[in-house]
Amino acid sequence: xxxxxDVRVRFGAITAVDGVSLTLxxxxxxxxxxxxxxxxxxxxxxxxxxxxxxSGRVFLDGEELLPKRRELRRRVQLVFQDPExxxxxxxxxxxxxxxxxxxxxxxxxxxxxxxxxxxxxxxxLPQAFAARQPRALSGGQRQxxxxxxxxxxxxxxxxxxEPVSSLDVSVRAQVMNVLLDLREELNLSxxxxxxxxxxxxxxxxxxxxxxAGALQPG
Amino acid sequence: xxxxxxxxxxxxxxxxxxxxxxxDVSWHLEPGRTLAIVGESGSGKTVxxxxxxxxxxxxxxxDISGSLTLDGTxxxxxxxxxxxxxxPPSALNPLxxxxxxxxxxxxxxxxxxxxxxxxxxxxxxLPDPVRAADAYPHExxxxxxxxxxxxGALAGDPRVLIADEPTTALDASMQExxxxxxxxxxxxxxxxxxxxxxxxxxxxxxxxDVAVMYAGRIxxxxxxxxxxxxxxxxxxxxxxxAVPAADVKSGTRFVGLEGAPPDLTERIRGCAFAPRxxxxxxxxxxxxxxxxxxxxxxxxxxARSR
Numbered sequence: 001x002x003x004x005x006d007v008r009v010r011f012g013a014i015t016a017v018d019g020v021s022l023t024l025x026x027x028x029x030x031x032x033x034x035x036x037x038x039x040x041x042x043x044x045x046x047x048x049x050x051x052x053x054x055s056g057r058v059f060l061d062g063e064e065l066l067p068k069r070r071e072l073r074r075r076v077q078l079v080f081q082d083p084e085x086x087x088x089x090x091x092x093x094x095x096x097x098x099x100x101x102x103x104x105x106x107x108x109x110x111x112x113x114x115x116x117x118x119x120x121x122x123x124x125l126p127q128a129f130a131a132r133q134p135r136a137l138s139g140g141q142r143q144x145x146x147x148x149x150x151x152x153x154x155x156x157x158x159x160x161x162e163p164v165s166s167l168d169v170s171v172r173a174q175v176m177n178v179l180l181d182l183r184e185e186l187n188l189s190x191x192x193x194x195x196x197x198x199x200x201x202x203x204x205x206x207x208x209x210x211x212a213g214a215l216q217p218g
Numbered sequence: 219x220x221x222x223x224x225x226x227x228x229x230x231x232x233x234x235x236x237x238x239x240x241x242d243v244s245w246h247l248e249p250g251r252t253l254a255i256v257g258e259s260g261s262g263k264t265v266x267x268x269x270x271x272x273x274x275x276x277x278x279x280x281d282i283s284g285s286l287t288l289d290g291t292x293x294x295x296x297x298x299x300x301x302x303x304x305x306p307p308s309a310l311n312p313l314x315x316x317x318x319x320x321x322x323x324x325x326x327x328x329x330x331x332x333x334x335x336x337x338x339x340x341x342x343x344l345p346d347p348v349r350a351a352d353a354y355p356h357e358x359x360x361x362x363x364x365x366x367x368x369x370g371a372l373a374g375d376p377r378v379l380i381a382d383e384p385t386t387a388l389d390a391s392m393q394e395x396x397x398x399x400x401x402x403x404x405x406x407x408x409x410x411x412x413x414x415x416x417x418x419x420x421x422x423x424x425x426x427d428v429a430v431m432y433a434g435r436i437x438x439x440x441x442x443x444x445x446x447x448x449x450x451x452x453x454x455x456x457x458x459x460a461v462p463a464a465d466v467k468s469g470t471r472f473v474g475l476e477g478a479p480p481d482l483t484e485r486i487r488g489c490a491f492a493p494r495x496x497x498x499x500x501x502x503x504x505x506x507x508x509x510x511x512x513x514x515x516x517x518x519x520x521a522r523s524r
Binding site: 029035036138139140141168169170171172173174176177180195196198199201202203204205 | 258259360389390391416418456457460461462463464466467468469470471472473474475476477478479
């Protein structure tokens, strides 16, 4: 269970996140909607540890997610809006997926290659994709690689910030269905952040709405 | 004053290779009407609309055949056709006041520029046009900036407005403002509006006619009401089915198309949509379908002939 308790973030005179509290249960997809500038991305960055809040805390299964506790941090991962930002154009997909395993010191080379195959399978792509370059992939496939990379450290929580807004309408389903499948297969918790309320409602068990840094009632 | 595209074909030459971006596309657009060009990224909708006016991505050259004409002559950018671009913050200079940029397209003596800018900003419905003219881009909201872009496109008194994804970069509430402004201007000025978009909601709200593009060709075209309510091409059907509906139960799987559009640097045999088409026949992968009665599809031709 992920618990966000009274998180506040200020950038100079602007309060980007103004005392937000929420809970996210295992296997739950929680939607978070709001216009650009409402603070939803800043909140996501706090949850995954990329932004330090002025006050407030984030807990995973009762333990506080402090910047120093890297083991615990690995269990909360971010999927970026633009998959390009986590793919090196010069690396094969296999290498991109293997890197986080290597950094975490997981297994030997053979075990890591096997794990890369598992990760591809989890996002519905053939294992042969490991040998491909990012440019040979479509936008929907690239975003699925972005999700696979976030899954490398076997997280409990995935924070997805606008995971499909850079994609064409007809391929958004590929990515959204992967999220629904992962929840089913891995009992993963997903915080789904997007500005499109219709899309978020279809995917989520609950939906929260954010405005001017605060959650809206109702 | 009808804008006519006839057998328009555009081949692009980036640094390396050639892209068959637009292939044999024809349509016409009359004053006061809105034609929506619908398609996904890479379908050729922007190139088709802007390349004939000389607007190309930097470092890219183009080979254009067929024609785009306004009453039989080649349209001039600015005075015949105004263009509204997708992303106002990147199209505007952050160091110049909005008012001075709005009148760039109008060749006016310096003294008249400010008054004209204020007039144009008022025309697009900005609440305080004087303040907007004196503001720098960062001082205005996204919706206000996009309306200022529309004002700029109107500076040369064009008869046709091309709007390339005018609301894509905006939040929902801002989208409303911009679409309202476009609809209002069109009515008051009798403009012909060529609306390039991937957003079916925008099409439903604004368009009289629709042309659906896939891999550089029009696969379906006709009155918006007909195409949206009874799409005949499997690609149009798939595209419409992929739009999430408000009344769907939470946790329902999403509907979309498998696969991805083809690589336009290679020659395409048969129908470009065939590899993704749930209804494809043998003939689809060998022969290119012709556009008949607004639909370019073997499956439909086959069904009709039986």
